[in-house]
Amino acid sequence: NSPSTAMSSSIANPSLKCPDSGLIKPSTPLIEFLERVQSMALATFGDRDFDPKLYMDMSLKFDLGKTNWAFERLPRLGSGVVPARAFEGFVRGYMNEAGSDLVRHDPGDYVAVPEGFLSRVERGEVRSWALEVHSLWRNLSRRVAVEEPELHTLLWLPEPVMVPGSRFREVYYWDSYWVIRGLLAGKMYDTAKSMVYNLIYLMDTYGIIPNGARAYYINRSQPPLLSGMVLEVYNRTGDLALLEKALPALLKEHNFWNSGTHKVDIDDADGRKHSLNRYFALWNEPRPETSTIDIESASKLSNDSEKRHFYRELASAAESGWDFSSRWMRNQSDITTLATTSIIPVDLNAYILKMELDIVSLARASRKKHVVEQFLEASGRREKAIKAILWNDEMGQWLDYWLSGTNSCVEGHKWEACNQNQNAFVSNFIPIWIESFRTDEATVKKVVTSLKSSGLLCDAGIATSLSNTGQQWDYPNGWAPLQHMIVEGLAKSNSHEAKSLAEDIAVRWIKTNYATYQKTGTMHEKYDVQACGRIGGGGEYKPQTGFGWSNGVVLSFLEDFGWPRDCKIDC
Numbered sequence: 001n002s003p004s005t006a007m008s009s010s011i012a013n014p015s016l017k018c019p020d021s022g023l024i025k026p027s028t029p030l031i032e033f034l035e036r037v038q039s040m041a042l043a044t045f046g047d048r049d050f051d052p053k054l055y056m057d058m059s060l061k062f063d064l065g066k067t068n069w070a071f072e073r074l075p076r077l078g079s080g081v082v083p084a085r086a087f088e089g090f091v092r093g094y095m096n097e098a099g100s101d102l103v104r105h106d107p108g109d110y111v112a113v114p115e116g117f118l119s120r121v122e123r124g125e126v127r128s129w130a131l132e133v134h135s136l137w138r139n140l141s142r143r144v145a146v147e148e149p150e151l152h153t154l155l156w157l158p159e160p161v162m163v164p165g166s167r168f169r170e171v172y173y174w175d176s177y178w179v180i181r182g183l184l185a186g187k188m189y190d191t192a193k194s195m196v197y198n199l200i201y202l203m204d205t206y207g208i209i210p211n212g213a214r215a216y217y218i219n220r221s222q223p224p225l226l227s228g229m230v231l232e233v234y235n236r237t238g239d240l241a242l243l244e245k246a247l248p249a250l251l252k253e254h255n256f257w258n259s260g261t262h263k264v265d266i267d268d269a270d271g272r273k274h275s276l277n278r279y280f281a282l283w284n285e286p287r288p289e290t291s292t293i294d295i296e297s298a299s300k301l302s303n304d305s306e307k308r309h310f311y312r313e314l315a316s317a318a319e320s321g322w323d324f325s326s327r328w329m330r331n332q333s334d335i336t337t338l339a340t341t342s343i344i345p346v347d348l349n350a351y352i353l354k355m356e357l358d359i360v361s362l363a364r365a366s367r368k369k370h371v372v373e374q375f376l377e378a379s380g381r382r383e384k385a386i387k388a389i390l391w392n393d394e395m396g397q398w399l400d401y402w403l404s405g406t407n408s409c410v411e412g413h414k415w416e417a418c419n420q421n422q423n424a425f426v427s428n429f430i431p432i433w434i435e436s437f438r439t440d441e442a443t444v445k446k447v448v449t450s451l452k453s454s455g456l457l458c459d460a461g462i463a464t465s466l467s468n469t470g471q472q473w474d475y476p477n478g479w480a481p482l483q484h485m486i487v488e489g490l491a492k493s494n495s496h497e498a499k500s501l502a503e504d505i506a507v508r509w510i511k512t513n514y515a516t517y518q519k520t521g522t523m524h525e526k527y528d529v530q531a532c533g534r535i536g537g538g539g540e541y542k543p544q545t546g547f548g549w550s551n552g553v554v555l556s557f558l559e560d561f562g563w564p565r566d567c568k569i570d571c
């Protein structure tokens with residue numbers, strides 16, 4: 001199906017709007033002030049190399065009253081713009097450098113060559129490179145150095161952290177899952193535990209695990225993978241104390257996603273009722289860290305209510321981790337047609353099924369029988385719902401479901417086949433990561449055939465979609481976490497064909513990461529999968545390096561698949 005034929009008329013119907021009252025996390029005077037600084041910086045310096053987030057990550061040297069007073073008194077040109085020298089002087093005098101609120105931290109459990117490290121990696125240059133990637137954790141390790149929330153947007157955290165890198169100077173929720181996988185491959189168990197304790201702290205403190213550990217991120221979460229992090233760490237360490245601390249936070253998180261506007265009730269074709277989930281940010285204003293960009297994008301919308309609706313869709317797309325992608329857009333060349341909250345996404349529901357299954361395992365280990373029973377039931381219900389609403393048997397894929405236009409945000413919906421989005425996205429295969437699906441022989445067979453003919457498998461890995469929109473979560477970008485989930489799901493199935501496909505994808509991915517590292521001396525946030533050795537691009541910020549999840553996935557792949565002595569790694 002071409003994208004245009006696949007999109008049904010009800011998908012194209014823009015009338016579904018969720019109520020834009022309530023559910024808003026309040027902003028803070030500091031965030032509002034920094035947005036004004038951001039906006040003036042754009043007016044002063046222009047948009048060349050401009051990164052709005054930079055200004056949101058600067059902390060104040062003095063209290064807000066004094067800083068604001070000085071800002072207001074800066075000289076203005078006729079147009080109201082502050083001259084560059086005066087602005088620079090203000091920044092030097094009143095603001096600390098972005099990122100100075102976190103200081104470098106020496107991870108105590110880092111060992112240059114950990115005992116038994118990647119024992120199946122035999123080839124010399126691959127081993128040396130893997131050790132270099134492992135050593136990058138020292139560059140990415142930080143601890144919070146401040147505790148005056150009125151002066152900085154950084155959220156205080158009790159334990160040291162690993163940041164993704166470059167402009168991403170703080171902890172990110174879903175990135176942490178793959179960072180942890182890499183830390184575990186390098187036997188850095190204490191650091192991995194610290195990452196988990198920090199996320200538990202965020203859940204307990206804010207009632208949500210925010211997108212990232214900044215005050216401007218608490219209006220939305222990110223793909224919910226805490227349960228997987230706890231399970232991975234528990235499986236390697238057997239740490240029951242961690243488990244006891246984590247379980248209550250996981251129950252709270254499960255409730256967060258399964259209540260309010262994140263929950264959608266829908267009847268299947270036979271009238272059976274199901275509950276599934278969607279992304280839905282608690283926010284309908286410009287994302288503070290990119291408010292100049294969001295205000296500009298919204299400028300073509302005519303009224304306040306349309307703008308508020310659009311701002312929520314932007315923040316909800318950020319909650320999905322896929323910011324931005326044609327996956328969430330009614331018209332893929334027009335960002336204002338984002339409709340994230342009108343979609344029941346395949347991946348989110350797979351993650352929540354995993355959360356339920358992980359809770360079962362964790363509750364079993366800590367002998368909480370009633371929790372085991374409760375979550376066995378919940379996971380059974382969700383598995384049925386995913387099959388009934390998202391699975392497309394003919395295609396051998398799970399498809400995002402678009403809520404049709406006539407129902408309100410909170411009312412029940414009725415499933416219609418034409419509302420499944422048949423466009424190819426790598427997310428259509430993510431449920432194969434989940435035990436319930438990868439253990440089913442017939443499903444695996446269909447999924448493997450379907451993935452092979454989807455057009456998504458490229459020379460250097462799996463493409464995010466088939467549409468080259470210039471958005472970063474589209475073709476030709478490939479992202480480490482997405483490769484990892486598909487590869488791990490296929491590899492853990494019982495099918496020989498699936499296992500060999502998994503290894504083939506992992507090898508392509510490792511090779512492209514290796515080639516770009518040799519060329520540029522760094523690991524990248526995303527890669528262009530059209531050919532081995534290319535870096536990804538597109539999106540609203542410059543491609544970033546460092547990079548937490550890419551490092552984690554390479555180390556995890558090398559741990560799982562090894563690298564034989566006689567196998568070349570060059571492209």
Ligand SMILES: OC[C@H]1O[C@H](O[C@H]2O[C@H](CO)[C@@H](O)[C@H](O)[C@H]2O)[C@H](O)[C@@H](O)[C@@H]1O
Nearest residue numbers: 053164168172175211290318321322323
């Ligand atoms: O500033 C723009 C956006 O930046 C983040 O998103 C991207 O980087 C994150 C960190 O690696 C990653 O988790 C996310 O999937 C990427 O799209 C941030 O998470 C967004 O909320 C923000 O709008």
